[in-house]
Amino acid sequence: MRTDSPRKARPRSIVIWTLVALVSAAAWSVLALSRGEEVSAAWMVAAALGSYAIAYRFYAKFIAHKVLKVDGTRATPAERLNNGIDFHPTDRRVLLGHHFAAIAGAGPLVGPVLAAQMGYLPGTIWIIVGVILAGAVQDMVVLFFSTRRDGRSLGQMAREEIGPFGGAAALIAAFAIMIILLGVLALVIVNALAQSPWGTFSIAMTVPIALLMGVYLRVLRPGRITEVSLIGVALLLFALVAGRWVAESSWAGTFTLAPSTLVVWLVAYGFIASILPVWMLLAPRDYLSTFMKIGTIVLLALGVVIALPTLRMDPVTDFASRGDGPVFAGSLFPFVFITIACGALSGFHALISSGTTPKMIQKETQVRMIGYGSMLMESSVAVMALIAASVIDPGLYFAMNAPAGVIGDTVQNASQVVGGWGYQISPKDLADAAKNVEESSLLSRTGGAPTLAVGVSEIFSEVTGGGLRAFWYHFAIMFEALFILTALDAGTRVGRFMLQDTLGNLYKPFKNVSWKPGLVITSGIVCGLWGYFLWVGVHEPLGGINQLFPIFGISNQLLAAVALAVCTTLLVKSGRLKWAWITGIPLVWDATVTLTASWQKVFSGDPRVGFFKQRSIYQDGIDRGEVIAPAKNMDDMHTIVTNSTVDGVLTAVLALLIVIVIADATRVCIRHVRRPALSTLSEAPYVESRIVAPAGLIATKEEKEEARDAVGAAPGG
Amino acid sequence: MRSALHRAVSGLRWYVRELTDESAYDRYVAHVREHRPEADVPSRREFERMRTDRQEEDPRQGFRCC
Numbered sequence: 001m002r003t004d005s006p007r008k009a010r011p012r013s014i015v016i017w018t019l020v021a022l023v024s025a026a027a028w029s030v031l032a033l034s035r036g037e038e039v040s041a042a043w044m045v046a047a048a049l050g051s052y053a054i055a056y057r058f059y060a061k062f063i064a065h066k067v068l069k070v071d072g073t074r075a076t077p078a079e080r081l082n083n084g085i086d087f088h089p090t091d092r093r094v095l096l097g098h099h100f101a102a103i104a105g106a107g108p109l110v111g112p113v114l115a116a117q118m119g120y121l122p123g124t125i126w127i128i129v130g131v132i133l134a135g136a137v138q139d140m141v142v143l144f145f146s147t148r149r150d151g152r153s154l155g156q157m158a159r160e161e162i163g164p165f166g167g168a169a170a171l172i173a174a175f176a177i178m179i180i181l182l183g184v185l186a187l188v189i190v191n192a193l194a195q196s197p198w199g200t201f202s203i204a205m206t207v208p209i210a211l212l213m214g215v216y217l218r219v220l221r222p223g224r225i226t227e228v229s230l231i232g233v234a235l236l237l238f239a240l241v242a243g244r245w246v247a248e249s250s251w252a253g254t255f256t257l258a259p260s261t262l263v264v265w266l267v268a269y270g271f272i273a274s275i276l277p278v279w280m281l282l283a284p285r286d287y288l289s290t291f292m293k294i295g296t297i298v299l300l301a302l303g304v305v306i307a308l309p310t311l312r313m314d315p316v317t318d319f320a321s322r323g324d325g326p327v328f329a330g331s332l333f334p335f336v337f338i339t340i341a342c343g344a345l346s347g348f349h350a351l352i353s354s355g356t357t358p359k360m361i362q363k364e365t366q367v368r369m370i371g372y373g374s375m376l377m378e379s380s381v382a383v384m385a386l387i388a389a390s391v392i393d394p395g396l397y398f399a400m401n402a403p404a405g406v407i408g409d410t411v412q413n414a415s416q417v418v419g420g421w422g423y424q425i426s427p428k429d430l431a432d433a434a435k436n437v438e439e440s441s442l443l444s445r446t447g448g449a450p451t452l453a454v455g456v457s458e459i460f461s462e463v464t465g466g467g468l469r470a471f472w473y474h475f476a477i478m479f480e481a482l483f484i485l486t487a488l489d490a491g492t493r494v495g496r497f498m499l500q501d502t503l504g505n506l507y508k509p510f511k512n513v514s515w516k517p518g519l520v521i522t523s524g525i526v527c528g529l530w531g532y533f534l535w536v537g538v539h540e541p542l543g544g545i546n547q548l549f550p551i552f553g554i555s556n557q558l559l560a561a562v563a564l565a566v567c568t569t570l571l572v573k574s575g576r577l578k579w580a581w582i583t584g585i586p587l588v589w590d591a592t593v594t595l596t597a598s599w600q601k602v603f604s605g606d607p608r609v610g611f612f613k614q615r616s617i618y619q620d621g622i623d624r625g626e627v628i629a630p631a632k633n634m635d636d637m638h639t640i641v642t643n644s645t646v647d648g649v650l651t652a653v654l655a656l657l658i659v660i661v662i663a664d665a666t667r668v669c670i671r672h673v674r675r676p677a678l679s680t681l682s683e684a685p686y687v688e689s690r691i692v693a694p695a696g697l698i699a700t701k702e703e704k705e706e707a708r709d710a711v712g713a714a715p716g717g
Numbered sequence: 718m719r720s721a722l723h724r725a726v727s728g729l730r731w732y733v734r735e736l737t738d739e740s741a742y743d744r745y746v747a748h749v750r751e752h753r754p755e756a757d758v759p760s761r762r763e764f765e766r767m768r769t770d771r772q773e774e775d776p777r778q779g780f781r782c783c
Contacts, residue, residue: 094736102779513773
């Protein structure tokens with residue numbers, strides 16, 4: 001029972017929160033006002049943590065209690081439908097770990113690195129402000145509404161609360177984003193592993209290690225996950241060390257693969273892994289990557305805090321206003337806001353916040369800690385990635401992230417081009433940077449992962465000494481590749497599941513998910529689709545990441561638009577109209593950013609930005625029989641024309657889906673405001689909760705007393 | 718002093734077992750015993766197989782984000 005005595009702020013908490021606000025404001029001022037002087041990453045950390053603390057304490061609490069009106073006496077699906085397997089009340093601290101491990105992956109590590117081309121300031125502001133006002137709000141509100149609906153998925157909620165039209169658009173959006181996500185993530189891996197025997201060997205070894213773990217868990221000691229994970233991690237670290245020996249031995253040639261060979265390997269891996277039983281590869285890989293993920297994130301946080309490196313990137317680069325950056329084209333608005341999705345606002349999280357987590361949450365009052373809190377943690381991972389990208393020499397950063405078509409393939413040429421942008425780095429420094437991490441070259445290692453790995457190795461070797469630099473570089477590559485490969489497998493399965501469901505409407509047997517021919521066909525289609533984007537990305541003369549990452553960003557923000565539209569509709573329909581702005585404003589912002597970006601990608605007259613402008617320029621070139629750089633021959637010219645057409649059409653379709661979902665949601669909201677009687681709300685009925693559990697990470701005094709009283713009263717504890 | 722260390726170690730062990738879902742079987746057995754005392758409890762091997770089979774049927778279970 002909560003006593004509703006008016007709470008007065010205690011002097012101690014007033015002092016503490018004033019201090020937090022002052023420190024955070026000071027840190028923001030240093031970041032924003034510094035020009036030319038060296039800024040320590042400590043300011044970025046302080047600005048982030050201070051802002052998170054204030055947002056969590058005040059804004060999230062306000063949303064939970066005033067807007068959502070979380071009800072501690074209402075039983076959650078975990079309590080009502082407890083079946084001991086997927087529905088079961090889980091300790092809040094455990095669920096925080098589960099939820100965080102599920103939402104944080106490669107996304108928050110890749111986007112901020114690419115966005116660093118605009119300087120560290122725009123990215124930092126968007127990551128921190130975005131998460132506080134949009135991303136974490138979305139995650140918490142979706143989690144709340146899904147918890148009130150027995151853990152319904154986002155797609156189901158869209159269908160039930162908005163209508164079949166919006167629901168179908170949401171489903172197509174989810175499928176499209178899955179395909180593009182897998183294609184782009186695979187591309188990140190190819191760019192990191194190409195011509196790198198060390199990296200390729202250690203990643204290849206994860207397959208036999210996972211198989212071994214799978215057999216161990218299935219046959220030898222079922223369910224002993226901790227011990228098998230420790231064995232797996234030990235083998236993995238050994239594979240990492242052994243990678244260096246392989247790279248220096250006569251086997252090096254076997255593991256030195258060209259990008260197009262890696263594409264074939266990856267698509268084959270994705271296909272085979274997704275039709276093998278879950279226990280063989282997917283489950284053990286998942287344990288490995290979760291262990292590595294949590295371990296590395298903790299290490300990175302420690303590294304940043306201990307080393308407190310200096311930011312070498314400019315706060316804001318000239319590319320921000322000129323819009324001709326080599327990493328991705330377009331100006332700061334809107335492109336920073338779609339490049340950084342995970343960490344600020346990620347639609348994908350809505351798939352985790354609906355579905356899995358609501359079935360495990362003990363108390364409605366915990367949505368703030370699980371939904372908002374986990375997202376703040378992910379945001380801090382994105383801040384660390386941005387720090388890692390900003391501590392390396394900006395010249396090296398641009399040489400690593402510009403497409404080969406722009407900077408050429410020699411260090412002399414790259415040094416000259418990058419110097420022309422105002423970032424001086426000598427050919428020798430570029431060559432040394434590659435030698436330090438024992439790679440043959442670091443030029444045009446686009447995709448973010450290698451840049452992050454260089455930044456991480458820089459930070460870690462400040463703590464451990466320079467001797468381990470190459471090891472840390474490959475450690476970071478391995479860690480990203482590990483969970484991207486797991487995502488390829490898991491994502492193919494989810495895409496296949498959606499496809500089976502849809503095709504099942506046309507031909508019944510497809511609905512049976514274990515029908516073998518259907519399984520193979522749908523897996524093949526899904527792998528073929530993301531494989532196509534991967535192939536295109538690798539062979540794109542204009543640079544794969546440069547061309548595809550904006551589409552990925554648009555599709556991710558499209559899913560966020562769906563989630564925010566569902567949230568806003570639900571706020572309106574559940575009688576919270578005056579609070580609809582809580583998700584309404586983020587929705588308007590997200591829609592503005594995403595639609596502006598897609599408009600520019602489709603209609604811009606700047607050939608670096610607009611897909612159709614690109615198409616017409618290269619088509620004209622073909623008609624005149626002329627080869628236009630960076631194309632090297634007529635085949636390249638035709639490739640560019642085809643790719644730009646596909647990319648342009650895809651972007652337009654994604655934008656159309658956003659408009660459909662928002663229009664349909666608006667229609668439902670307006671109808672509700674005019675004639676509330678027509679609306680139905682599919683909320684699960686109220687059942688009184690018998691569980692006693694604290695709302696936040698640390699139990700308050702009242703909560704402890706409540707728990708003590710309950711131990712005596714509740715039957716069976 | 719010793720008991721504080723003991724508590725910390727067993728707390729950590731509890732957390733790791735819960736986080737990895739190693740405790741899933743124990744939890745399930747406790748659940749079955751409480752709600753259907755007469756029902757048979759699967760062996761750990763059977764239970765773990767059932768768990769991965771469920772994931773096979775609906776891959777959205779336990780899906781992770783980018």
